[in-house]
Structures are given as structure tokens and as C-alpha cells.
């Protein structure tokens with residue numbers, strides 16, 4: 526296999542265009558307005574990563590777009606289909622039964638993240654927050670359901686209040702808690718070629734955020750193992766918004782900001798996709814060394830990108846408003862030189878596509 530991954534054709538010459546797989550060991554920002562073809566194109570690249578590398582993918586998928594990454598399309602060549610079918614792709618979904626059920630362990634989340642799940646603010650809820658920090662030191666049974674009982678029966682009234690809070694917020698009823706069982710990161714740690722964490726289909730944003738945070742907390746906690754991984758976050762504004770409004774959303778943004786700042790040396794590389802730069806926390810974007818840009822009409826957004834990604838030539842950035850669907854500019858380490866590309870075809874099935882309109 527080759528380090529150069531074919532992803533489509535050069536716009537000017539129609540020759541095959543490549544990305545350099547070894548340069549995915551830095552963070553990547555993927556940007557373009559709605560419908561420009563980000564998710565489709567991202568799928569093209571991830572398929573090539575599966576075909577060409579041993580780089581384990583962890584895909585946090587808020588829109589259930591990659592839940593068929595294990596299913597080659599009929600149109601894929603026999604060889605590619607056979608290779609893709611041989612890759613170990615695990616799809617974890619809230620609705621799936623058994624091993625494929627998306628589950629996370631509350632007790633393995635960072636203690637501050639657990640406080641955020643309980644909507645505890647360190648200043649406004651100082652006493653309860655502090656009690657929560659003590660739970661981390663005192664509670665060692667390692668089982669979520671046991672934690673609820675332990676809190677309920679604790680002699681300290683503050684800890685009993687935490688139990689009430691868990692009940693009142695309905696957190697205990699959330700379907701994705703693994704209790705003492707196997708969780709998403711246990712699956713990720715078996716190093717399948719890809720793990721798709723389907724974050725669509727939850728009843729609340731809090732469940733989506735808590736699931737993502739639980740996975741990222743554990744990857745961060747085990748960062749010293751230095752297992753190289755590409756953590757892909759499509760619709761990243763759901764997870765790393767600059768104006769996160771709840772303690773949970775803030776904790777998630779902060780975790781991603783931290784991984785963006787320090788993860789690279791531990792082999793936690795991010796690939797984040799969203800519609801406009803302003804939808805993502807600036808401290809995340811500023812850490813990205815690779816840029817993929819699809820159609821974007823807003824000159825303000827393009828100016829901002831030009832300032833952040835000085836390596837992307839302005840004459841190529843300026844082409845973006847005239848891109849048609851599936852056209853992209855790639856710049857940074859993963860492109861041998863800044864290049865305009867017409868993306869190739871997907872080899873696996875797309876997930877959550879546009880809502881169809883019935884025709885009479």
C-alpha cells in the first residue's frame with residue numbers, strides 16, 4: 526500500500542489527486558457551507574485511510590452520517606469492496622442491541638465532566654460541586670448504579686443532594702450508561718480499524734455531549750500510551766462551540782480545546798468539520814495544520830480562514846465561492862502542495878442523507 530491516498534482529480538488537469546496519509550498526524554480543519562459536500566468528501570478520505578493505513582479512526586458522528594462505513598456500495602470496484610469488507614469497522618449506535626449498543630461509563634469520566642453532567646457550576650453551586658469532587662476520591666466501587674445507591678444512602682446531606690440531582694435531571698434513565706459493563710472506549714481500545722460512535726438519535730443534546738465527552742475523557746486519560754489515532758468529528762460545532770451555554774457543553778469544548786493544544790504529541794489527532802470557522806472555538810482552529818475548504822460564499826469567513834491558514838494561497842481561497850458540490854481546496858502538510866480537487870466517489874454507503882421530498 527501507498528502513503529499517497531487517491532481522493533479525486535485535480536480541477537485543472539483532471540489528473541488523480543492525492544493526500545499524504547502520514548501527515549494526518551496533525552490536526553485538520555474541514556470547512557464549507559451546508560450542502561457543499563463536506564460529509565460526502567470526508568467519507569471519501571476516511572475510506573482511503575481505511576484502505577491505505579493502519580491508523581485507527583474514531584469517528585464521532587452527530588448526524589449518523591457514517592453508520593454504513595462498513596458497507597461497500599455496489600458501484601465500488603471488487604478489489605476495493607473486498608478490502609473494505611475485510612477492515613474491522615465497529616458501528617456503535619444508541620439503538621443497536623448487544624455489543625453494538627453505544628454505551629459509556631459515568632464513573633470513568635473525568636470528575637469535572639461528571640459535575641458537568643449534573644449541571645453543577647463550580648462557582649454558583651460551590652458546595653455541591655465540591656462534594657462532587659470528593660466523590661471522586663471516596664467512591665471506589667467502580668460501578669455507576671452502585672454510585673447512585675451509595676450517594677442516596679450517604680450520611681453527608683450534600684452527597685444525598687447529588688443523588689437527588691441525578692434523579693431530577695433524569696440522568697440515571699439515560700440509555701447510554703454502561704453501568705459496570707463494556708463501554709465505547711473499551712471497543713476503541715481493541716484497536717479496530719474504525720469505530721463509529723453514532724451520536725445521532727439521542728433524545729437530548731446532553732446525552733450526545735455526555736457520550737462524546739466520556740469517550741474523549743478516556744482517550745485523554747490514556748494519552749501517555751501514545752497510540753496514534755485520528756479522532757474525526759463531523760458537525761464539530763455540536764461539540765466544540767465557542768459559545769457553549771451549559772456546563773456540559775463547556776466541559777466538552779474545553780476537552781477538545783485541550784486535545785487540540787496538546788494532543789498531537791500524544792498521538793491524538795483531530796479532524797474537525799463544520800460550516801464556518803466562527804462556529805468552532807478559535808483555540809481549536811488555530812491548532813490545525815491541514816485545511817480542507819469546500820464551497821463557502823461568505824467573504825468574511827474566507828478572510829478569517831486566510832488569516833488563520835497563512836499557508837493557503839489567497840488566490841485559491843478566493844475560488845471557493847465558485848466551487849460546485851464536491852470541489853475542495855486542500856492545503857497544509859497533507860497536500861504535497863495547495864491543490865484544488867474534484868472529489869471522487871464514495872465506496873461505502875452514505876448514512877443520514879437529506880430529507881427527500883415526495884414527488885407527485
Ligand SMILES: Nc1ncnc2c1ncn2[C@@H]1O[C@H](COP(=O)(O)OP(=O)(O)OP(=O)(O)O)[C@@H](O)[C@H]1O
Pocket residue numbers: 557558559560561562563564565566800850851868869875878879
Ligand atoms: N461529490 C459528490 N458526489 C455526489 N453527491 C454528492 C457529492 N458531495 C455531496 N453529495 C450529495 O449532496 C448532498 C449534500 O452533501 P453533504 O451532506 O456531504 O454536505 P455537507 O457539506 O456535509 O452539508 P451539511 O453542512 O449540511 O452537513 C448529499 O446528499 C450528498 O450525497
Ligand SMILES: [Mg+2]
Pocket residue numbers: 563564565759760
Ligand atoms: Mg455534513
